[in-house]
Amino acid sequence: MNAPALGIAPAAGCGDAPVLRERGQREVFCGLTGIVWLHRKIQDAFFLVVGSRTCAHLIQSAAGVMIFAEPRFATAIIEERDLAGLADANEELDRVVARLIERRPDIRLLFLVGSCPSEVIKLDLSRAAQRLSETYSPSVRVLNYSGSGIETTFTQGEDACLAALAADLPTAAPGDGRSLLVVGALADIVEDQFSRIFTALGIEARFFPARRAGDMPAVGPNTAFLLAQPFLAETARILEARGATRIAAPFPLGVEGTTDWLGAAAAHFGVDPARFDSVVAAGQERAARALLRYRSELQGKRIFFFPDSQLEVPLARFLARELGMQLVEVGSPYLHRQHLAEELEMLPAGTMLSEGQDVDRQLDRCRAARPDLVVCGLGLANPLEAEGMATKWSIELIFTPIQGYEQAADLAELFARPLTRRTRLVA
Amino acid sequence: MQLTVWTYEAPPHVGAMRIATAMQGVHYVLHAPQGDTYADLLFTMIERRAKRPPVTYTTFQARDLGSDTAELFKTSVRDAYERFRPEALLIGASCTAELIQDDPGGLARALGLPVPIVPLELPSYQRKENWGASETFYQLVRAFAGPHAPAPGMSRAPRDSARRPSCNLLGPTALGFRHRDDIVEVRKLLERLGVDVHIVAPLGARPADLARLGEADFNVVLYPEIAGQAAQWLARTFGQPMVKTVPIGVGATREFIAEVARVAGIAAGGLLETEESRLPWYSRSVDSNYLTGKRVFIFADATHAIAAARIASDELGFKVVGLGTYSREFARDVREAAKGYGLEALISDDYLEVEAAIAALQPELVLGTQMERHIAKRFGIPCTVISAPVHVQDFPARYSPQMGFEGANVIFDTWVHPLMMGLEEHLLTMFRDDFEFRDEAAPSHLGAEAAAPPRAPDPETRQVGGVESNIVWARDAETELHKVPFFVRGKARRNTETFARERGVATITVETLYDAKSHFSR
Numbered sequence: 001m002n003a004p005a006l007g008i009a010p011a012a013g014c015g016d017a018p019v020l021r022e023r024g025q026r027e028v029f030c031g032l033t034g035i036v037w038l039h040r041k042i043q044d045a046f047f048l049v050v051g052s053r054t055c056a057h058l059i060q061s062a063a064g065v066m067i068f069a070e071p072r073f074a075t076a077i078i079e080e081r082d083l084a085g086l087a088d089a090n091e092e093l094d095r096v097v098a099r100l101i102e103r104r105p106d107i108r109l110l111f112l113v114g115s116c117p118s119e120v121i122k123l124d125l126s127r128a129a130q131r132l133s134e135t136y137s138p139s140v141r142v143l144n145y146s147g148s149g150i151e152t153t154f155t156q157g158e159d160a161c162l163a164a165l166a167a168d169l170p171t172a173a174p175g176d177g178r179s180l181l182v183v184g185a186l187a188d189i190v191e192d193q194f195s196r197i198f199t200a201l202g203i204e205a206r207f208f209p210a211r212r213a214g215d216m217p218a219v220g221p222n223t224a225f226l227l228a229q230p231f232l233a234e235t236a237r238i239l240e241a242r243g244a245t246r247i248a249a250p251f252p253l254g255v256e257g258t259t260d261w262l263g264a265a266a267a268h269f270g271v272d273p274a275r276f277d278s279v280v281a282a283g284q285e286r287a288a289r290a291l292l293r294y295r296s297e298l299q300g301k302r303i304f305f306f307p308d309s310q311l312e313v314p315l316a317r318f319l320a321r322e323l324g325m326q327l328v329e330v331g332s333p334y335l336h337r338q339h340l341a342e343e344l345e346m347l348p349a350g351t352m353l354s355e356g357q358d359v360d361r362q363l364d365r366c367r368a369a370r371p372d373l374v375v376c377g378l379g380l381a382n383p384l385e386a387e388g389m390a391t392k393w394s395i396e397l398i399f400t401p402i403q404g405y406e407q408a409a410d411l412a413e414l415f416a417r418p419l420t421r422r423t424r425l426v427a
Numbered sequence: 428m429q430l431t432v433w434t435y436e437a438p439p440h441v442g443a444m445r446i447a448t449a450m451q452g453v454h455y456v457l458h459a460p461q462g463d464t465y466a467d468l469l470f471t472m473i474e475r476r477a478k479r480p481p482v483t484y485t486t487f488q489a490r491d492l493g494s495d496t497a498e499l500f501k502t503s504v505r506d507a508y509e510r511f512r513p514e515a516l517l518i519g520a521s522c523t524a525e526l527i528q529d530d531p532g533g534l535a536r537a538l539g540l541p542v543p544i545v546p547l548e549l550p551s552y553q554r555k556e557n558w559g560a561s562e563t564f565y566q567l568v569r570a571f572a573g574p575h576a577p578a579p580g581m582s583r584a585p586r587d588s589a590r591r592p593s594c595n596l597l598g599p600t601a602l603g604f605r606h607r608d609d610i611v612e613v614r615k616l617l618e619r620l621g622v623d624v625h626i627v628a629p630l631g632a633r634p635a636d637l638a639r640l641g642e643a644d645f646n647v648v649l650y651p652e653i654a655g656q657a658a659q660w661l662a663r664t665f666g667q668p669m670v671k672t673v674p675i676g677v678g679a680t681r682e683f684i685a686e687v688a689r690v691a692g693i694a695a696g697g698l699l700e701t702e703e704s705r706l707p708w709y710s711r712s713v714d715s716n717y718l719t720g721k722r723v724f725i726f727a728d729a730t731h732a733i734a735a736a737r738i739a740s741d742e743l744g745f746k747v748v749g750l751g752t753y754s755r756e757f758a759r760d761v762r763e764a765a766k767g768y769g770l771e772a773l774i775s776d777d778y779l780e781v782e783a784a785i786a787a788l789q790p791e792l793v794l795g796t797q798m799e800r801h802i803a804k805r806f807g808i809p810c811t812v813i814s815a816p817v818h819v820q821d822f823p824a825r826y827s828p829q830m831g832f833e834g835a836n837v838i839f840d841t842w843v844h845p846l847m848m849g850l851e852e853h854l855l856t857m858f859r860d861d862f863e864f865r866d867e868a869a870p871s872h873l874g875a876e877a878a879a880p881p882r883a884p885d886p887e888t889r890q891v892g893g894v895e896s897n898i899v900w901a902r903d904a905e906t907e908l909h910k911v912p913f914f915v916r917g918k919a920r921r922n923t924e925t926f927a928r929e930r931g932v933a934t935i936t937v938e939t940l941y942d943a944k945s946h947f948s949r
Contacts (some may be wrong), residue, residue: 050428053436061468089428379464
């Protein structure tokens, strides 16, 4: 593999480091939140949450998404009569879906999304999806997954959605050649950039999920896949069960992460190292130059991560190694040891890792440590600012194109901005 | 099951959070799955509160369901008590916890903690946010004021005439639409009347303050959706009369003053004689002539909807063409108000139904919630937000009450400014084809981005109302229609089509358009 960018010092790594596992109040979103970006990603898909008013209110509040005139999501709100058995929940669901499809004839893929209440009352959405698929086939495919808070944390909702979709992908013909699948929703611009790089490397790459339901890639034993996001445990499992091979790699955040991520694919497909170097050189150089400015702003600054998206470990690795930040605590809702193996190896030795959450205890640790920057969710940000701490809302890291060379500086900027802002404000 | 795109109200436990967050010294332990903590951001982001809401969520997960969620709940209550040392604990369940039936209230009581416990039963599958807020406030008032109630049958002693009359202000909460500023304005009015404010609740009150509610001479119910139930109980239990007029608008503020004076047994004095608000004069000034008969659609919580209709009609000279509410609990009041304007009230919490009503009525101004703001934006109709549900913009940095005389000033400005100003409106109508004065141009102060995208070129004729209708618009008639100002164009189109349909006209021509105009102007 290539020499590390920016003269990064070798680290002893955190592969076997102890992890503080906590169980208490978790201040995190549930998996339904993933609908907020997934419904824009797959342009002819619709997400119907089968849940309560809380679910509907969560999605409309979580990201202030009411900018969309007519969103491609809705909630079938369970009412008292559904619980009391007065109304057959399945009949009710059929009625709601009929109304929806009549209203939105453009829908090609409908997800029935399970929620906490639908799971607790054991409403079988997979059977409902099968039944409805038969009714609306071939114009609409109906799949189901659970975005419930009792089973999924924030980005795990995307994992559950993609896992449902992965099981439903067409099977690659036995004669098909080797192909690369990039797995995980990425901003369209990032996808286009990676697509150009893979083409230059001579690798045939497809992206999953595709932008349209009818364009989903095929999968089979000749498929190798590269995870673009660190939270896709179940999706990876399904793809592997279908014969595909996971290419182990760190995640494409920062210059180093991007190079290693692309490099892992290049190695898997036997791309000549010299060719690889020449293809990535321009991007590497541009990104390294753009990062310099932020390095001077962020170097030596102490950062504390509250658990949120599972992106915390790759982000911490990028900030520590390429920008010289000091990691006070790296909290993550869930540490997938296998998918994060390369990332953990690259973390500075002795990094404090925590998994799960007891928010009040974690706040105590944060206050005691007085970091320069706190990465946390929307519920905690303003209260911590009011206590004098600079914060970065973690949700922005999901809603912003941050992967790849051209976005490396944008990613650094997200962390520099709250600190810069403080130096600008006089009053 | 109800198909919902957007929801006007949150679930009832969020209503309870609005009470807990408004108060001091209260902590709410909510049995809820992971994810329900999203509700914190309503307060920290939308209202920009500097503190986390005083809520502990048990955040149980699937693996806990198999073991013991009750034990998890008890641990959460104990920990919350140890950490926050509240003066009162509210105990409740969100929608999912309601299904697993752990009896949070009973479990909390059994812990024997040295703190008053107020269990809340808020049925999530039947009720919504405002009901939850109302019920929570009522339960808290009962729990803390209850022990100080006089024996049944004892009548209230008359006020010592040497003492100024005093009242409680009931209803302001966290996340309320302009509650923060309304109480300042109402306090000023009461101060000038010579009435003391004893307790404001729930906003800023401690449990110990609730215990002293009965000491005031009367209650002022600022937000009936939230405080009506508690005030009725106080009236029954303590014999405290209540002032029910909500002082939104000049007329209502004057009535409020008169009612306070009557209930307090004092003279209203000069407050009713002087012109305290600029609204009446601004509304009579010639510039306001163009407001006459503007067609306005109103949809809000019941209190704000009824108040807005009255101001629109009586104080600004608008024509109320639609009036409705999502507050089903107050449907009767809104229906009655709507009758006064010759309307059938729209009682619905279905956003799509409200959208359809606005589309059909083609009003010139929408007064609504954040939901209607989105609908109006899409239709290119000016809009002002007058009620919750709220958005970060509804917590302005400036002082911006809705109540009292200053509130009426704020209302005049915020309702009138989105409208096309008088001369601009005329010029736009006269020189419709001016290339800089485009047909689709929105009011100039709304900026260029407010303009609608250009129309697709018209075909020779255009089919109307789906396949079964056989009416078409001739191209020149369609062109002529586009010379009609956009804010009445929808109405003109609808009227012309109705006219054509009634007369069996197959193709609408320029002649038909003007025949219809003449017909409907009679």
